[in-house]
Amino acid sequence: MAAGIFAIRRDWGGGAVAAALAALILGTLAAVAWQARGLSGLGPWDWRAVWFTLWQAMLSASLSALLAIPVARALARRRFPGRALLVTLLGAPFILPVIVAIMGLISVFGRNGVLNDAFRAFGLPEITIYGWQGVILAHVFFNLPLSVRLILQGWQSIPSERFRLAASLDFAPADIARHLERPMLRAVLPGVWLAVFLVCLTSFAVALTLGGGPRATTVELAIYQAFRFDFDLGRAAMLGLIQIALCLAAMSLARWIAIPAAFGAGLDQPDQLTGPRGWRRITDTLAITLAAVFLLWPMLAVTMRGLPRIPALPADVWDAALRSVVMALISAALAITLSLVLALSVARSKSRLIEAAGMLPLVASPLVLGTGLFILLRGTLAPQSLALPVTIAINAIMALPFGLRALIPAARDLRADYGRLADSLDMQGLARLRLLTLPRLARPIGFAGGLAAALAMGDLGVITLFPSDQPTLPLKLYQLMNSYRMADASACAVLLMAISFALFWLFDRGGRLA
Structure with missing residues (x-):
């Protein structure tokens, strides 16, 4: 435990993100427990x-x-x-x-x-x-x-x-x-x-x-x-x-x-x-x-x-689609940034505490976290103003474990293969990020971003907790189904499916081409 705390202090960037993430998730769960x-x-x-x-x-x-x-x-x-x-x-x-x-x-x-x-x-x-x-x-x-x-x-x-x-x-x-x-x-x-x-x-x-x-x-x-x-x-x-x-x-x-199963190791020859x-x-x-x-x-x-x-499709469906795309892109960008900072920190410090903080979203569901955030923020902001920001934040947080699973092994390989060379060249900061980290981690970053964007695009969870006159595309689809407008609902479903797969493909393909 002491070694993990020392590693967090030495790698303050990842430690700060891990601490903020732990405070957010554990704080919302504490608010839920208090209530x-x-x-x-x-x-x-x-x-x-x-x-x-x-x-x-x-x-x-x-x-x-x-x-x-x-x-x-x-x-x-x-x-x-x-x-x-x-x-x-x-x-x-x-x-x-x-x-x-x-x-x-x-x-x-x-x-x-x-x-x-x-x-x-x-x-x-x-x-x-x-x-x-x-x-x-x-x-x-x-x-x-x-x-x-x-x-x-x-x-x-x-x-x-x-x-x-x-x-x-x-x-x-x-x-x-x-x-x-x-x-x-x-x-x-x-x-x-x-x-x-x-x-x-x-x-x-x-x-x-x-x-x-x-x-x-x-x-x-x-x-x-x-x-x-x-x-x-x-x-x-x-x-x-x-x-x-x-x-x-x-x-x-x-x-x-x-x-x-205890089969032992093989020679990795195809069967x-x-x-x-x-x-x-x-x-x-x-x-x-x-x-x-x-x-x-x-x-x-x-x-x-x-x-x-x-x-x-009516105009309000296209408005909801545009709103969902913007929210999905913001969630994906936030998830990629947090995942990258935490993965690089884990690769440098080998801290289990930082990795555990990134896995904390698995403890609670989005609705539980949304309830906790509402309890913490009520009285300071109107419920209508919380709907979209809270949805974006929770979608990004819930995608973190998947992003870390993709990035941590690649970040460790990057550190083992090029870390000493980069240190000997005094490659630090933005130069190291631009010339070494991003090009070498482009594929897992693209996969993690595509997964985060697709999951955020199709999420029908936190947004339902808050009254809002700005529905996302999944919420609009649910409203069409409740109104028995099944033909429009089917068209909306095809649109949502196409956008979700397109976002995943664009991010993943971009990572492969980088």
Whole structure:
């Protein structure tokens, strides 16, 4: 601890940013804790929301992880045209605005969706996407690609020499599953399950649009209702503390469940072995096909429905789009600056305290931080004036952990490869930043900026807490859906999706060209 504090003092720039970040996050959480009035302030419907949050998060995480296993296994052992593109598309839902994906799911599973139209044509009973089943369906849609990518990395981490040895010993598929695949899954699945569980635990837009009602209200939605409709800050604060406690408990539990696979190191040679033939080839093909249809169909449906109506969108939608782009660019610039300062500081000082400060946003959800900032700032500023600045700041802060994960390894490599040479040339300050740091870190900076811009562009969270006559594009889309203007909502969804992907591509491409 003393070494970490000394490193922070020596590297005052990163230490100052880390201290300010810790003060902001911990201060807002302290304000939430101070405002909370204890468990006695919660009613039976609040406890029902806690129970539903836990129940749906556990079920969503379990379904996402279990369904991802056959898909990841099929992708790991099969080679086919378009495989690389499909694996890349599996990462798209992470930067896809939540409200857009929900719009796509409604286009397929909604009352006037493709499936219900087909059911009505054949005289079958209709299905509904609203309620607990819609919340779980949407969470599986979002988190199945994430689970597949993480489990696929686990499969690819098994040294190819182990598979060659298994082939030389004439292992059957059941033997490979027992000795290679199951140990890997025991090591990987707890982390996958935890990641999805935390996402579902703090999900807001899904519950806001597809849930609601006493039987499908999450803690995050209950915080929003207590804040926005009842203006019961004590109740909202207590619910926020419960949510933080649930997240911390889940993170602690995962440490006890994971079991290292202990395969040992390999020679990093590519595996050219083919998967088993026969009926297993058929099941692999079916798993990949069903996953691709489930993930791509909603996006294709909303695109086909909304694309022709984009030119007819009203002027207020374009105003909201411009406002969102400006906010996303400011959030991305702020996130890049903070991430770069912290990453360079961690690379120089090797301080765990600075890195831990950058990871603090993972402790609380945006709604909890928004509630804390409102408690701290109320009485000094009008609520209407807080909406856009607070949204920009929290979006930048919430993108910090992802930016640091991309920048810290690259910053350490930069320090190890060029640090002594730059020091011997007395290259400092802006000259070092312009001639060495920015050119060498352009790729991770571009990726981090694109991720921050895309996430900020599609955010529907903090902005809903504050009354504002200047809605962002996601909030405008939500308002159109609530007004049952589904044609305009589809066009707005396509516009939001296009801008989000364009921002990510521009930042990421700019980093690659630098």
